[in-house]
Amino acid sequence: MMMSTMKLISVSTVVGVLLFPALLPAQDSATTIKVLKDRTERGTLNARREIVRGDSGKWNDAPRLQHAPPIQRKPPKQSLDDWADQLAEKKFQPTSNDDNWLVFRSRQLDDNDRVWVERIERRGNEFLVVLCEAIWQGYYQKTFTYYPVLGVNLGRLAPGNYKAKWVIQPLQFKRFEDPGKPQDNWPKDEQPVAKRPVELSVAFTVVSPP
Numbered sequence: 771m772m773m774s775t776m777k778l779i780s781v782s783t784v785v786g787v788l789l790f791p792a793l794l795p796a797q798d799s800a801t802t803i804k805v806l807k808d809r810t811e812r813g814t815l816n817a818r819r820e821i822v823r824g825d826s827g828k829w830n831d832a833p834r835l836q837h838a839p840p841i842q843r844k845p846p847k848q849s850l851d852d853w854a855d856q857l858a859e860k861k862f863q864p865t866s867n868d869d870n871w872l873v874f875r876s877r878q879l880d881d882n883d884r885v886w887v888e889r890i891e892r893r894g895n896e897f898l899v900v901l902c903e904a905i906w907q908g909y910y911q912k913t914f915t916y917y918p919v920l921g922v923n924l925g926r927l928a929p930g931n932y933k934a935k936w937v938i939q940p941l942q943f944k945r946f947e948d949p950g951k952p953q954d955n956w957p958k959d960e961q962p963v964a965k966r967p968v969e970l971s972v973a974f975t976v977v978s979p980p
Contacts, residue, residue: 803891803892806889815890816886818850820849825914829917830876830877830917833970834874836857836858837870837934837972839857839868840868840871850873850919854875863977864977865980867979869924869925870924871924872899872924872972873920874922874970875917876903880905880916882908883904887899887902887920888900888902888939895932896933897933899934899937900939901920901936902941903939903941904960905942905943907943929976929977929978931973933972933973940965940968943958943960944959
């Protein structure tokens with residue numbers, strides 16, 4: 771009986787060892803490009819950031835995600851938000867010589883709400899960007915609305931078909947790290963919300979230079 775038990779354990783161990791390497795490729799195939807390792811780095815993973823106030827006349831009822839050409843092609847005095855509007859009206863074809871950008875515009879938020887990119891990953895020809903959207907739960911009398919415009923640079927890519935998924939992780943909070951600072955301030959006690967994340971996706975193709 772003792773020998774049978776030992777043989778069973780030995781066989782189970784061998785099977786486990788054989789199966790473990792088979793699981794590794796699926797876990798390791800995702801390459802983390804950028805990830806927040808320090809809370810003080812929030813707001814640094816996106817290469818560009820703009821704020822569009824509601825009293826400017828512009829409004830976003832729902833979040834939007836776009837693939838964009840190198841941001842250097844944007845006219846110097848034009849806002850990233852206006853440039854994104856123009857890109858939506860015309861087609862462009864990126865080549866392997868071009869940087870590929872994602873431009874994200876959130877839904878309309880209150881001035882005490884905060885968003886930041888938490889993680890950027892790549893798995894083959896698919897990209898994943900995780901954004902935290904923290905909604906203020908405290909009390910205040912005066913407020914203005916706004917939506918942030920974020921630009922993320924995916925870099926130059928080899929010819930092929932690509933897909934980018936942008937996941938908006940819902941959070942809530944009641945305290946700021948530094949209540950005395952106006953806008954450059956981050957949540958101190960953010961917590962997950964019991965609701966499903968919002969997912970946006972965009973597909974694009976990169977070709978060889980002519």
